[in-house]
Amino acid sequence: FNQFRFFCILVVVLPFVGSGVKSAKLPCKATVHLSKVNKVVWKDRDGRIVHVYQKDSEQPEKQHRRYRSRTEMIEDPLKTGDLSLTLTYPTETDTDTYTCTVYSREGKGAESVLLPFQTTENLPEDTEVVWKCLEPKYMKVYVYENRSDHPDKQDDHYKDRTEMKKDLLTAGDLSLTLKNPTEGDSGRYGCEVNNKETWRYKRVWLTVIG
The missing domain is CATH 2.60.40.10 (Immunoglobulins)
Structure with missing residues:
Protein backbone atom coordinates (compact mmCIF):
# COMPACT_ATOMS: atom_id res chain seq x y z
CA PHE A 1 0.00 0.00 0.00
CA ASN A 2 1.11 3.56 -0.67
CA GLN A 3 1.30 5.54 2.54
CA PHE A 4 0.42 9.20 2.48
CA ARG A 5 0.61 11.88 5.09
CA PHE A 6 -1.65 14.89 4.94
CA PHE A 7 0.14 17.93 6.23
CA CYS A 8 -2.34 20.72 5.77
CA ILE A 9 -6.08 21.15 5.54
CA LEU A 10 -7.62 24.45 4.49
CA VAL A 11 -11.30 25.01 5.17
CA VAL A 12 -13.27 27.27 2.82
CA VAL A 13 -16.84 28.44 3.34
CA LEU A 14 -18.96 28.86 0.22
CA PRO A 15 -21.64 31.47 1.02
CA PHE A 16 -25.12 31.56 -0.47
CA VAL A 17 -24.96 31.85 -4.24
CA GLY A 18 -27.78 33.62 -6.06
CA SER A 19 -29.64 32.12 -8.99
CA GLY A 20 -28.15 32.51 -12.44
CA VAL A 21 -24.53 32.29 -11.29
CA LYS A 22 -22.60 29.98 -13.61
CA SER A 23 -19.74 29.13 -11.25
CA ALA A 24 -18.27 29.70 -7.79
CA LYS A 25 -14.63 29.50 -6.79
CA LEU A 26 -13.27 27.89 -3.64
CA PRO A 27 -9.84 29.53 -3.19
CA CYS A 28 -6.82 27.58 -1.99
CA LYS A 29 -3.24 28.54 -2.83
CA ALA A 30 0.12 27.21 -1.70
CA THR A 31 3.12 29.52 -1.55
CA VAL A 32 5.79 26.90 -2.24
CA HIS A 33 6.42 24.38 -5.01
CA LEU A 34 4.47 21.20 -4.31
CA SER A 35 6.89 18.72 -5.84
CA LYS A 36 6.45 16.28 -2.94
CA VAL A 37 2.66 16.31 -3.11
CA ASN A 38 0.95 13.30 -4.65
CA LYS A 39 -2.74 13.96 -4.09
CA VAL A 40 -5.21 16.80 -3.48
CA VAL A 41 -8.71 16.03 -2.20
CA TRP A 42 -11.66 18.41 -1.82
CA LYS A 43 -14.54 17.27 0.41
CA ASP A 44 -17.76 18.79 1.67
CA ARG A 45 -18.85 18.98 5.30
CA ASP A 46 -20.50 15.56 5.12
CA GLY A 47 -17.29 13.92 3.94
CA ARG A 48 -18.45 13.47 0.36
CA ILE A 49 -15.63 13.68 -2.16
CA VAL A 50 -16.02 16.77 -4.29
CA HIS A 51 -12.85 16.52 -6.38
CA VAL A 52 -9.65 14.46 -6.51
CA TYR A 53 -6.40 15.36 -8.26
CA GLN A 54 -3.84 12.55 -8.22
CA LYS A 55 -0.98 11.33 -10.41
CA ASP A 56 -1.06 14.54 -12.46
CA SER A 57 -4.69 14.15 -13.45
CA GLU A 58 -8.22 14.56 -12.16
CA GLN A 59 -10.03 11.45 -10.92
CA PRO A 60 -13.75 11.93 -11.68
CA GLU A 61 -14.57 8.31 -10.87
CA LYS A 62 -13.75 9.04 -7.21
CA GLN A 63 -16.20 11.95 -6.92
CA HIS A 64 -19.58 11.81 -5.27
CA ARG A 65 -22.26 11.73 -7.95
CA ARG A 66 -23.69 15.17 -7.06
CA TYR A 67 -20.38 16.81 -8.03
CA ARG A 68 -19.57 14.90 -11.21
CA SER A 69 -19.07 17.10 -14.28
CA ARG A 70 -19.37 20.18 -12.05
CA THR A 71 -15.84 20.70 -10.71
CA GLU A 72 -12.59 21.85 -12.21
CA MET A 73 -9.07 22.78 -11.13
CA ILE A 74 -6.62 24.77 -13.22
CA GLU A 75 -4.06 22.95 -15.33
CA ASP A 76 -0.97 21.68 -13.46
CA PRO A 77 -2.13 22.84 -10.00
CA LEU A 78 0.84 21.28 -8.22
CA LYS A 79 3.24 23.29 -10.38
CA THR A 80 1.41 26.60 -9.97
CA GLY A 81 0.45 26.07 -6.32
CA ASP A 82 -3.12 27.11 -7.13
CA LEU A 83 -5.35 24.38 -5.69
CA SER A 84 -8.54 26.42 -6.02
CA LEU A 85 -11.65 24.57 -7.13
CA THR A 86 -14.33 25.89 -9.47
CA LEU A 87 -17.84 24.56 -8.87
CA THR A 88 -20.13 25.10 -11.84
CA TYR A 89 -23.84 25.90 -11.69
CA PRO A 90 -23.92 26.28 -7.90
CA THR A 91 -27.24 26.18 -6.10
CA GLU A 92 -28.42 26.98 -2.60
CA THR A 93 -27.75 23.36 -1.58
CA ASP A 94 -24.05 23.87 -2.39
CA THR A 95 -23.73 26.46 0.38
CA ASP A 96 -21.41 24.55 2.68
CA THR A 97 -17.99 24.26 4.29
CA TYR A 98 -15.40 22.57 2.08
CA THR A 99 -11.95 21.23 2.92
CA CYS A 100 -8.90 20.98 0.69
CA THR A 101 -6.48 18.31 1.93
CA VAL A 102 -2.96 17.96 0.53
CA TYR A 103 -1.21 14.60 0.76
CA SER A 104 2.54 14.04 0.60
CA ARG A 105 3.97 10.64 -0.30
CA GLU A 106 7.19 11.35 1.57
CA GLY A 107 5.54 12.69 4.69
CA LYS A 108 7.23 16.07 4.52
CA GLY A 109 5.32 19.04 5.88
CA ALA A 110 4.64 22.33 4.16
CA GLU A 111 7.08 25.22 4.35
CA SER A 112 4.19 27.68 4.37
CA VAL A 113 0.44 27.95 3.97
Whole structure:
Protein backbone atom coordinates (compact mmCIF):
# COMPACT_ATOMS: atom_id res chain seq x y z
CA PHE A 1 0.00 0.00 0.00
CA ASN A 2 1.11 3.56 -0.67
CA GLN A 3 1.30 5.54 2.54
CA PHE A 4 0.42 9.20 2.48
CA ARG A 5 0.61 11.88 5.09
CA PHE A 6 -1.65 14.89 4.94
CA PHE A 7 0.14 17.93 6.23
CA CYS A 8 -2.34 20.72 5.77
CA ILE A 9 -6.08 21.15 5.54
CA LEU A 10 -7.62 24.45 4.49
CA VAL A 11 -11.30 25.01 5.17
CA VAL A 12 -13.27 27.27 2.82
CA VAL A 13 -16.84 28.44 3.34
CA LEU A 14 -18.96 28.86 0.22
CA PRO A 15 -21.64 31.47 1.02
CA PHE A 16 -25.12 31.56 -0.47
CA VAL A 17 -24.96 31.85 -4.24
CA GLY A 18 -27.78 33.62 -6.06
CA SER A 19 -29.64 32.12 -8.99
CA GLY A 20 -28.15 32.51 -12.44
CA VAL A 21 -24.53 32.29 -11.29
CA LYS A 22 -22.60 29.98 -13.61
CA SER A 23 -19.74 29.13 -11.25
CA ALA A 24 -18.27 29.70 -7.79
CA LYS A 25 -14.63 29.50 -6.79
CA LEU A 26 -13.27 27.89 -3.64
CA PRO A 27 -9.84 29.53 -3.19
CA CYS A 28 -6.82 27.58 -1.99
CA LYS A 29 -3.24 28.54 -2.83
CA ALA A 30 0.12 27.21 -1.70
CA THR A 31 3.12 29.52 -1.55
CA VAL A 32 5.79 26.90 -2.24
CA HIS A 33 6.42 24.38 -5.01
CA LEU A 34 4.47 21.20 -4.31
CA SER A 35 6.89 18.72 -5.84
CA LYS A 36 6.45 16.28 -2.94
CA VAL A 37 2.66 16.31 -3.11
CA ASN A 38 0.95 13.30 -4.65
CA LYS A 39 -2.74 13.96 -4.09
CA VAL A 40 -5.21 16.80 -3.48
CA VAL A 41 -8.71 16.03 -2.20
CA TRP A 42 -11.66 18.41 -1.82
CA LYS A 43 -14.54 17.27 0.41
CA ASP A 44 -17.76 18.79 1.67
CA ARG A 45 -18.85 18.98 5.30
CA ASP A 46 -20.50 15.56 5.12
CA GLY A 47 -17.29 13.92 3.94
CA ARG A 48 -18.45 13.47 0.36
CA ILE A 49 -15.63 13.68 -2.16
CA VAL A 50 -16.02 16.77 -4.29
CA HIS A 51 -12.85 16.52 -6.38
CA VAL A 52 -9.65 14.46 -6.51
CA TYR A 53 -6.40 15.36 -8.26
CA GLN A 54 -3.84 12.55 -8.22
CA LYS A 55 -0.98 11.33 -10.41
CA ASP A 56 -1.06 14.54 -12.46
CA SER A 57 -4.69 14.15 -13.45
CA GLU A 58 -8.22 14.56 -12.16
CA GLN A 59 -10.03 11.45 -10.92
CA PRO A 60 -13.75 11.93 -11.68
CA GLU A 61 -14.57 8.31 -10.87
CA LYS A 62 -13.75 9.04 -7.21
CA GLN A 63 -16.20 11.95 -6.92
CA HIS A 64 -19.58 11.81 -5.27
CA ARG A 65 -22.26 11.73 -7.95
CA ARG A 66 -23.69 15.17 -7.06
CA TYR A 67 -20.38 16.81 -8.03
CA ARG A 68 -19.57 14.90 -11.21
CA SER A 69 -19.07 17.10 -14.28
CA ARG A 70 -19.37 20.18 -12.05
CA THR A 71 -15.84 20.70 -10.71
CA GLU A 72 -12.59 21.85 -12.21
CA MET A 73 -9.07 22.78 -11.13
CA ILE A 74 -6.62 24.77 -13.22
CA GLU A 75 -4.06 22.95 -15.33
CA ASP A 76 -0.97 21.68 -13.46
CA PRO A 77 -2.13 22.84 -10.00
CA LEU A 78 0.84 21.28 -8.22
CA LYS A 79 3.24 23.29 -10.38
CA THR A 80 1.41 26.60 -9.97
CA GLY A 81 0.45 26.07 -6.32
CA ASP A 82 -3.12 27.11 -7.13
CA LEU A 83 -5.35 24.38 -5.69
CA SER A 84 -8.54 26.42 -6.02
CA LEU A 85 -11.65 24.57 -7.13
CA THR A 86 -14.33 25.89 -9.47
CA LEU A 87 -17.84 24.56 -8.87
CA THR A 88 -20.13 25.10 -11.84
CA TYR A 89 -23.84 25.90 -11.69
CA PRO A 90 -23.92 26.28 -7.90
CA THR A 91 -27.24 26.18 -6.10
CA GLU A 92 -28.42 26.98 -2.60
CA THR A 93 -27.75 23.36 -1.58
CA ASP A 94 -24.05 23.87 -2.39
CA THR A 95 -23.73 26.46 0.38
CA ASP A 96 -21.41 24.55 2.68
CA THR A 97 -17.99 24.26 4.29
CA TYR A 98 -15.40 22.57 2.08
CA THR A 99 -11.95 21.23 2.92
CA CYS A 100 -8.90 20.98 0.69
CA THR A 101 -6.48 18.31 1.93
CA VAL A 102 -2.96 17.96 0.53
CA TYR A 103 -1.21 14.60 0.76
CA SER A 104 2.54 14.04 0.60
CA ARG A 105 3.97 10.64 -0.30
CA GLU A 106 7.19 11.35 1.57
CA GLY A 107 5.54 12.69 4.69
CA LYS A 108 7.23 16.07 4.52
CA GLY A 109 5.32 19.04 5.88
CA ALA A 110 4.64 22.33 4.16
CA GLU A 111 7.08 25.22 4.35
CA SER A 112 4.19 27.68 4.37
CA VAL A 113 0.44 27.95 3.97
CA LEU A 114 -1.66 30.72 2.47
CA LEU A 115 -4.79 32.00 4.22
CA PRO A 116 -6.69 33.43 1.23
CA PHE A 117 -8.59 36.71 1.12
CA GLN A 118 -9.22 38.44 -2.21
CA THR A 119 -11.32 41.60 -2.21
CA THR A 120 -11.79 44.66 -4.43
CA GLU A 121 -8.79 46.43 -5.92
CA ASN A 122 -7.49 49.93 -5.12
CA LEU A 123 -8.48 50.07 -1.47
CA PRO A 124 -8.15 53.50 0.21
CA GLU A 125 -4.81 54.41 1.78
CA ASP A 126 -6.38 54.62 5.24
CA THR A 127 -7.29 50.91 5.11
CA GLU A 128 -6.30 48.85 8.14
CA VAL A 129 -5.95 45.08 7.87
CA VAL A 130 -5.75 42.86 10.93
CA TRP A 131 -5.41 39.08 10.84
CA LYS A 132 -6.31 37.36 14.12
CA CYS A 133 -6.38 33.85 15.48
CA LEU A 134 -9.79 33.51 17.15
CA GLU A 135 -9.69 29.89 18.31
CA PRO A 136 -8.41 28.10 20.29
CA LYS A 137 -6.68 31.21 21.70
CA TYR A 138 -7.09 34.83 20.69
CA MET A 139 -3.88 36.25 19.20
CA LYS A 140 -3.01 39.00 16.76
CA VAL A 141 -1.34 37.40 13.78
CA TYR A 142 -0.59 40.36 11.51
CA VAL A 143 -1.33 44.10 11.58
CA TYR A 144 -1.19 46.43 8.58
CA GLU A 145 -1.95 50.12 9.04
CA ASN A 146 -0.64 53.45 7.76
CA ARG A 147 0.57 51.59 4.65
CA SER A 148 3.02 49.37 6.52
CA ASP A 149 3.10 46.26 8.67
CA HIS A 150 3.54 46.46 12.44
CA PRO A 151 5.30 43.38 13.81
CA ASP A 152 5.39 45.02 17.24
CA LYS A 153 1.61 44.53 17.44
CA GLN A 154 1.53 40.81 16.63
CA ASP A 155 1.73 37.96 19.11
CA ASP A 156 5.18 36.44 19.66
CA HIS A 157 3.88 33.09 18.39
CA TYR A 158 3.79 34.55 14.87
CA LYS A 159 6.97 36.65 14.94
CA ASP A 160 9.01 36.37 11.72
CA ARG A 161 6.52 33.86 10.30
CA THR A 162 3.94 36.02 8.52
CA GLU A 163 3.95 37.95 5.28
CA MET A 164 1.54 39.84 3.02
CA LYS A 165 2.05 41.22 -0.47
CA LYS A 166 3.64 44.66 -0.71
CA ASP A 167 0.96 46.04 -3.05
CA LEU A 168 -1.92 44.52 -1.11
CA LEU A 169 -4.17 47.61 -1.21
CA THR A 170 -3.73 48.08 -4.95
CA ALA A 171 -4.22 44.41 -5.79
CA GLY A 172 -6.93 43.81 -3.20
CA ASP A 173 -5.07 40.64 -2.22
CA LEU A 174 -5.15 40.49 1.58
CA SER A 175 -4.04 36.86 1.77
CA LEU A 176 -1.62 36.00 4.56
CA THR A 177 1.36 33.67 4.24
CA LEU A 178 2.14 31.72 7.41
CA LYS A 179 5.61 30.18 7.34
CA ASN A 180 6.63 26.88 8.95
CA PRO A 181 3.10 25.93 10.08
CA THR A 182 2.79 23.50 12.98
CA GLU A 183 -0.09 21.75 14.73
CA GLY A 184 -0.12 24.66 17.19
CA ASP A 185 -1.23 26.95 14.36
CA SER A 186 -4.46 25.04 13.82
CA GLY A 187 -7.58 27.04 14.56
CA ARG A 188 -10.07 29.62 13.35
CA TYR A 189 -8.65 32.78 11.82
CA GLY A 190 -10.30 36.03 10.86
CA CYS A 191 -9.23 39.02 8.80
CA GLU A 192 -10.83 42.40 9.52
CA VAL A 193 -10.58 45.25 7.03
CA ASN A 194 -11.48 48.80 8.03
CA ASN A 195 -11.46 52.19 6.34
CA LYS A 196 -13.71 55.24 6.28
CA GLU A 197 -15.83 53.79 3.50
CA THR A 198 -16.35 50.16 4.40
CA TRP A 199 -15.81 47.20 6.74
CA ARG A 200 -15.04 43.68 5.53
CA TYR A 201 -14.36 40.39 7.21
CA LYS A 202 -13.11 36.95 6.16
CA ARG A 203 -13.06 33.74 8.20
CA VAL A 204 -10.70 30.84 7.52
CA TRP A 205 -10.22 27.53 9.33
CA LEU A 206 -6.73 26.06 9.28
CA THR A 207 -5.79 22.55 10.38
CA VAL A 208 -2.16 21.46 10.37
CA ILE A 209 -1.39 17.82 11.07
CA GLY A 210 2.21 17.03 11.92
